[in-house]
Amino acid sequence: MTLLLGCIADDYTGASDLANTLTKAGLRTVQTIGVPAADFALPDVDAVVVALKSRSIPATEAVALSRGARDFLGGEGARHILFKICSTFDSTDAGNIGPVTDALRADASAGPVLVTPAFPETGRTVYFGHLFVGAVPLNESPLKDHPLNPMTDANLVRVMARQSAAPVGLVDLHTVARGPEAVRSRLAVLAQEGKGAAIIDAVFERDLETIGAVALDEPLSVGASGLGLGLARTLAAGRTAPTDGAVRWGASVPGAIAAIAGSCSAATLEQIARAEENMPVLRLAAEQLVTDGAAVVAEAIGWARERLAHGPVLIAASGTPQEVAAVQARHGRHASGLAIEQASAALAAGLVEAGVRRLVVAGGETSGACVDRLGIAGFEVGPEIAAGVPLLRTVAYAPQMLLALKSGNFGGPDFFARAFAAMS
């Protein structure tokens, strides 16, 4: 097997988003949960996405996990590593995008690392280093209210510089528009200036194709699915037998269908409200989840057991920015996030015990907690449900399951109905 691309994703929804993009671009891709165990039979693929739950943990731990994933991918023959971050640059001034980039760059003795979270398909564009979410700068988008990493600055050169040991530069859109050689010249200047990373603008997919071609000169790049697309287009074009991007996907699996929501994003809140119009939805009280999670979970599983035979159900911890602020004021940002993630994970285990074999999870950290609790080792990537959200089939897991791990921000208002239909 020749691995064309090795990817390290800092959360599980982000990993499946990237695996979806690479698959659609013609690279056979598998998603593993962490570095696979020695007995995990890696299929014959072009790209491996190692999913880590490293976005919101201490930076030193994120660096260690990322280095472990890099060593594994390097051992499998990957000559280029993409560190997959969120298209909304989810992080804090303490990391983890800067520290992980610094460490992987230092290990590889690489020049300035190209960094872009642009993902035009989902409305994320970067102009003069400023990240836009749709029509508004990042700091005016719903990401300003994220429960774990509120984003309050759209200037990514500044954001990245606060997290990095090395200075950060910019490659602007006018340079990108002039093509790969112009970008290479700009990078040479930034290297002379001692820059460790360069935020690079991208608004259209053609910009990402230029960036992808240049990024492959070096062993490391950092970005979201848009950069994955740029890399994949160059890599797939150079293959002797590129796939057509059509997903070979087997039958559905029998068993009950359910969803768990732990994302508090505006998109997920709207999707939950829409689901309430046509399926049983149980909303959990965050305060009780934090103080008495086991009791709330037991009650929720009982509620689900009574309904699962009749159709899909949705159980949601998600709260509005005001509700999130209230619970955080009492219990702290990270303690409440962690407690609710652990309750969501217990919920996932209880639902599988109750016969659920097709499971949707909304929220990156929430997905990480649920998938870890279920002990899933990896996923085969299936058809796309919504931009950035593929169907996933468990690999080497009994009972076999279908999952969809939805980034909080992704999907239209009818996402849950669409996901359940895709799983049927």
Ligand SMILES: Nc1ncnc2c1ncn2[C@@H]1O[C@H](COP(=O)(O)OP(=O)(O)O)[C@@H](O)[C@H]1O
């Ligand atoms: N009602 C709530 N109040 C406070 N925190 C919550 C609530 N519901 C969920 N959370 C926490 O918010 C975080 C959401 O993050 P995540 O699952 O990554 O979603 P997203 O994909 O939107 O980033 C998790 O840590 C989750 O446990």
Ligand SMILES: O=C(O)[C@@H](O)C(=O)COP(=O)(O)O
């Ligand atoms: O790049 C993206 O936006 C997603 O792939 C992603 O990383 C998802 O993170 P969450 O919104 O925390 O689920």
